Amino acid sequence: MPITKKNISLKSFKPISVFGVTLLELLIVLAVISVLASIAIPSYHHYILKGEIAVAKTDIVEIEARITQFYVTKLRYPLNTAELGGLPKDPWGNPYIFLNFEMISGKGKKRKDKNLVPINTEYDLYSMGPDGQSVSPLTAKQSRDDIIRANNGSFIGSAEDY
Numbered sequence: 001m002p003i004t005k006k007n008i009s010l011k012s013f014k015p016i017s018v019f020g021v022t023l024l025e026l027l028i029v030l031a032v033i034s035v036l037a038s039i040a041i042p043s044y045h046h047y048i049l050k051g052e053i054a055v056a057k058t059d060i061v062e063i064e065a066r067i068t069q070f071y072v073t074k075l076r077y078p079l080n081t082a083e084l085g086g087l088p089k090d091p092w093g094n095p096y097i098f099l100n101f102e103m104i105s106g107k108g109k110k111r112k113d114k115n116l117v118p119i120n121t122e123y124d125l126y127s128m129g130p131d132g133q134s135v136s137p138l139t140a141k142q143s144r145d146d147i148i149r150a151n152n153g154s155f156i157g158s159a160e161d162y
Contacts (some may be wrong), residue, residue, distance in 0.1 A: 008030065012128055032099070051083050052130070053157075054156065057147060059127075060149050061156060063088075064153055067084065068121070070083065078104065089145070094126075096125065097124065098125050099125075100123050101122060110136060111126065111143075111150070113138055115138075116137065119162070127148075129145035129146045129147060130145055134146050143159050
């Protein structure tokens with residue numbers, strides 16, 4: 001049958017489907033992205049922190065080598081960081097702490113383990129960690145994230161792992 005003006009009606013036309021996004025679909029996509037971001041962001045921050053800790057450990061090994069070289073040439077440990085030509089800043093922007101035991105009396109400022117026994121016999125060298133706070137006992141909350149030199153250099157790592 002030929003198409004004429006009389007036999008064409010609105011009922012015979014099918015609507016063209018339009019590919020659109022409903023509000024519900026958009027909310028589902030946003031929820032999925034939020035879940036993925038809540039997983040990825042903490043993992044990324046943990047990865048960055050591990051890198052910063054590795055840099056701090058390397059710096060402590062290098063500073064320890066400078067202190068040993070100073071000891072070999074002068075037959076004494078440096079009195080302060082100025083005698084070493086200054087120390088670099090740790091990855092969190094804080095200075096590394098060097099404490100020569102010849103310059104202090106008693107055990108007051110020495111870093112101590114859980115039994116309150118000094119962790120070194122010659123000097124202390126450490127970073128105050130990401131929070132920039134530290135106290136002498138390693139068990140204190142402020143000291144757990146510190147990167148320390150212990151057992152006269154046989155351990156270099158997080159105070160929490162010591």
